[in-house]
Amino acid sequence: MSDDRKPRIEPYTAPAGGWGSVKSVVEILRREKVPVPSTVKELWRQNKPRGFTCVSCAWPQPGHPLMFEFCENGAKASAWELTSLRTTPEFFAQHTVTELRNWSDYELEQNGRLTQPMRYDRASDKYVPVVWEEAFREIGAELKKLAPKSVVFYASGRASLETSYLYALFARLYGNNNLPDSSNMCHEATGVALRQCIGTAVGTVVLDDFDKTDGIFFFGQNAGVNSPRMMHDLQKAAQRGVPIIVFNPVRERGLERFTNPQNPLEMLTGRETPLATQYHQVKTGGDIAAIAGLCKTLLALDDEALANGTPRVLDTDFIAAHTHGFDAFVAWVRAQSWDAIEADSGLPRAALEGAARVYARCNAVIGVYGMGLTQHVLGEYNIYMLANLLLMRGNIGKPGAGICPVRGHSNVQGQRTVGIADDPALVPLDRLAEQYGFEPPRERGLHTVEACKGVLDGSVHGFIGLGGNFLRAIPDQERVIAAWDKLRLTVQIATKLNRTHLVNGEVAYLLPCLGRIERVVENGKAQVLSTEDSTSCIHASVGKAEPASPDLLSETRIVAEMAKATLPPNPKVPWDTWENDYATIRDAIEQTYPDQFRDYNQRMWQPGGFHRPNSARERIWKTATGKANLIAPPALVATGFDDAPGRFRLMTMRSNDQFNTTVYGYDDRFRGIYGTRDVVMMHKDDIAQLGLREGQVVKLVSDAGDGIAREVGGLSVVAFDIPRGCIGGYYPECNPLIPLSHHTLFSMLPAAKSVPVRIVAEATG
Numbered sequence: 001m002s003d004d005r006k007p008r009i010e011p012y013t014a015p016a017g018g019w020g021s022v023k024s025v026v027e028i029l030r031r032e033k034v035p036v037p038s039t040v041k042e043l044w045r046q047n048k049p050r051g052f053t054c055v056s057c058a059w060p061q062p063g064h065p066l067m068f069e070f071c072e073n074g075a076k077a078s079a080w081e082l083t084s085l086r087t088t089p090e091f092f093a094q095h096t097v098t099e100l101r102n103w104s105d106y107e108l109e110q111n112g113r114l115t116q117p118m119r120y121d122r123a124s125d126k127y128v129p130v131v132w133e134e135a136f137r138e139i140g141a142e143l144k145k146l147a148p149k150s151v152v153f154y155a156s157g158r159a160s161l162e163t164s165y166l167y168a169l170f171a172r173l174y175g176n177n178n179l180p181d182s183s184n185m186c187h188e189a190t191g192v193a194l195r196q197c198i199g200t201a202v203g204t205v206v207l208d209d210f211d212k213t214d215g216i217f218f219f220g221q222n223a224g225v226n227s228p229r230m231m232h233d234l235q236k237a238a239q240r241g242v243p244i245i246v247f248n249p250v251r252e253r254g255l256e257r258f259t260n261p262q263n264p265l266e267m268l269t270g271r272e273t274p275l276a277t278q279y280h281q282v283k284t285g286g287d288i289a290a291i292a293g294l295c296k297t298l299l300a301l302d303d304e305a306l307a308n309g310t311p312r313v314l315d316t317d318f319i320a321a322h323t324h325g326f327d328a329f330v331a332w333v334r335a336q337s338w339d340a341i342e343a344d345s346g347l348p349r350a351a352l353e354g355a356a357r358v359y360a361r362c363n364a365v366i367g368v369y370g371m372g373l374t375q376h377v378l379g380e381y382n383i384y385m386l387a388n389l390l391l392m393r394g395n396i397g398k399p400g401a402g403i404c405p406v407r408g409h410s411n412v413q414g415q416r417t418v419g420i421a422d423d424p425a426l427v428p429l430d431r432l433a434e435q436y437g438f439e440p441p442r443e444r445g446l447h448t449v450e451a452c453k454g455v456l457d458g459s460v461h462g463f464i465g466l467g468g469n470f471l472r473a474i475p476d477q478e479r480v481i482a483a484w485d486k487l488r489l490t491v492q493i494a495t496k497l498n499r500t501h502l503v504n505g506e507v508a509y510l511l512p513c514l515g516r517i518e519r520v521v522e523n524g525k526a527q528v529l530s531t532e533d534s535t536s537c538i539h540a541s542v543g544k545a546e547p548a549s550p551d552l553l554s555e556t557r558i559v560a561e562m563a564k565a566t567l568p569p570n571p572k573v574p575w576d577t578w579e580n581d582y583a584t585i586r587d588a589i590e591q592t593y594p595d596q597f598r599d600y601n602q603r604m605w606q607p608g609g610f611h612r613p614n615s616a617r618e619r620i621w622k623t624a625t626g627k628a629n630l631i632a633p634p635a636l637v638a639t640g641f642d643d644a645p646g647r648f649r650l651m652t653m654r655s656n657d658q659f660n661t662t663v664y665g666y667d668d669r670f671r672g673i674y675g676t677r678d679v680v681m682m683h684k685d686d687i688a689q690l691g692l693r694e695g696q697v698v699k700l701v702s703d704a705g706d707g708i709a710r711e712v713g714g715l716s717v718v719a720f721d722i723p724r725g726c727i728g729g730y731y732p733e734c735n736p737l738i739p740l741s742h743h744t745l746f747s748m749l750p751a752a753k754s755v756p757v758r759i760v761a762e763a764t765g
């Protein structure tokens, strides 16, 4: 496995997509030992009406899909789930949990799908098989003994709307709002910031807007890797001559040029579409300054237009009718000097003026963003700034324009829609109270960072994980792991073994579930699930593949059974009906959210799904002021710490060969890094200045100044095209370097894209 890897650094010259993509898919099909014909049959059904929603990213399904509506990374994610490899009770009999902790993330998951419910036996330090009934009985008995406020119900963003609704209801009936989710590490800043400035928690763009836009501004999102189906929409736009302006510290190949692997002519002729018309390598954490430069230029162009009597550059009608805080924001922009903007963005004034001129020429602009904006201490202000830029020219609430956060997990947005939220203000508690005849908890629950703190201070006693790899995804993981075995109860619902399952509470269960591609039959009837994508479209997802093992249960049934074993009977909460007929769960969801889910059971079959109402799209602003708010930031730099000699801004990145903590392989093809993830990417002048050389082994040491020692060693120095003072390392390997306290100001989202570190040469060099 990992042993025969030969690390190699070599620039990648090909476009994103193309033959490299095909090769990479063939490689994973081989490694997962999947029968190719049946896998191709499944891939054919991916993202189609009556097919299944891809388990990888949350990019929408078009109403008229391509023949194969999937991408390289979607195919990898499907192969990962359809694998013929199995992690059986025999496997667990052969390995102690302590021994498995020495396996890499790759090796653990590469071992294949879990097949049977398992219970951790502390005496032998092994997982032993258990029957489902007994597992549910003991979990229920344990939960009844624990204080409800001390139990955490975590969700990774993959489980369906149906399962998520039941899960959130279970937590509330049990007695808490402790519903942290992967969104707390991802786009929570989006929810908080967009509610403040435009009065919705989600983006305003739908797929159709990409056909109508005449400018795309792209901040900190790596579409070629993390939402590759979006490349088709970007390619179409580029071919129409739409300018695509990118702000990213790193030159991501997927944003530069693309060959569509599904277009035979392009593949055979090697034709590629250039994508970014301008590429600005902003400093990590420099987007507030960069956008301030764009806004400052717009004001200057508008001043000129006023003086010359030519058409205004600002959309003054929109600003007057729809916005609040415009004058204060303008005063702030005018007060920022070009010197400061250039220094803090790392971009020359002329480059920012050039980008702003393109923006001023476009009638309808989409602002796209991802983790490059959210995962900073001033993450919410990054988003306010992008919204400010869009609002200056009325680019929200008109065709072809809007703000487009690209969500992460395939149903992460949907989980929040149906109640997975630590903030009860986001949930119609009164309606739940009436529907189910109980008094829901009204106080805030724990989000991810607080849940970790609760484990550290001993106030959390139980943890249920609906998917995910919590202990690998969080910051400061070594500290949290060290406290984890004080928990009384840990329950993990999962498809594959990961590191989180190897750190257990006193009573610990590993419950294997069906994946989304697999057939779900309940009460003799095939069941359907549904999900919500990045553009708020909700569609059915039909799994048809043969389950990985006859002993797997659906996530929906697992949640319902745990709830039944824990809660007193309540005739208004029909768990039995729900787990036997998922359409009745959708009826319950519709009853809780009648405006959002009208005719749910019918409309989810519409090709492309049905769109949830979005007030900002209609220029109705559900904010405190009743208007769209322009909000000025407190600083030009989003990092939340000062630069200092020897201190670097570390951004933790995803490779092209992973899905979050799932490592598919060790090649980051587009970045030219092969066979290893143990690297630190640095500007060549920084390497020289520190007296290091390429290939030298170093360690990164936390420079958070909080007195806690954190380091990650064994990293080879790679010379990389990245701004000076900024360095890159991989997530999750670098997570031990992120202090739990290093998070956004309002949403407590770990600031994984600018972490203060120092670089220290290791003796072995």
Ligand SMILES: Nc1nc2c(c(=O)[nH]1)N[C@H]1C(S)=C(S)[C@@H](COP(=O)(O)OP(=O)(O)OC[C@H]3O[C@@H](n4cnc5c(=O)[nH]c(N)nc54)[C@H](O)[C@@H]3O)O[C@H]1N2
Binding pocket: 056, 057, 058, 073, 186, 219, 220, 221, 222, 223, 225, 226, 227, 247, 248, 249, 250, 252, 282, 283, 284, 285, 286, 287, 369, 370, 371, 372, 373, 406, 407, 408, 409, 651, 652, 653, 654, 656, 658, 659, 660, 753
């Ligand atoms: N194949 C695959 N698909 C995925 C995932 C995966 O791991 N693999 N993960 C899923 C999930 S949960 C999520 S949230 C999304 C994540 O998808 P993205 O939002 O694309 O997340 P990242 O790759 O972490 O970082 C995005 C980009 O931000 C840039 N960046 C870093 N710092 C800054 C900065 O300060 N400013 C700017 N402008 N850019 C910056 C990085 O160079 C990188 O290109 O993808 C989802 N889809």
Ligand SMILES: Nc1nc2c(c(=O)[nH]1)N[C@H]1C(S)=C(S)[C@@H](COP(=O)(O)OP(=O)(O)OC[C@H]3O[C@@H](n4cnc5c(=O)[nH]c(N)nc54)[C@H](O)[C@@H]3O)O[C@H]1N2
Binding pocket: 109, 155, 156, 157, 158, 159, 182, 183, 185, 186, 187, 371, 375, 408, 409, 466, 467, 468, 469, 470, 473, 474, 493, 494, 495, 496, 497, 498, 513, 514, 515, 516, 555, 652, 653, 654, 659, 660, 661, 662, 731, 732, 734, 735, 738, 752
């Ligand atoms: N340093 C750093 N840290 C980060 C980030 C970063 O950019 N940098 N990104 C953050 C982001 S955006 C996110 S979303 C989080 C991700 O955090 P999580 O969502 O917790 O992690 P994943 O890696 O997506 O979870 C992978 C596991 O999910 C399980 N799984 C897969 N499919 C299914 C299924 O269908 N059902 C069930 N029940 N289980 C399943 C498998 O067991 C697999 O091992 O990490 C965050 N952490």
Ligand SMILES: [Mo]
Binding pocket: 182, 185, 186, 187, 407, 408, 409
């Ligand atoms: Mo995410």
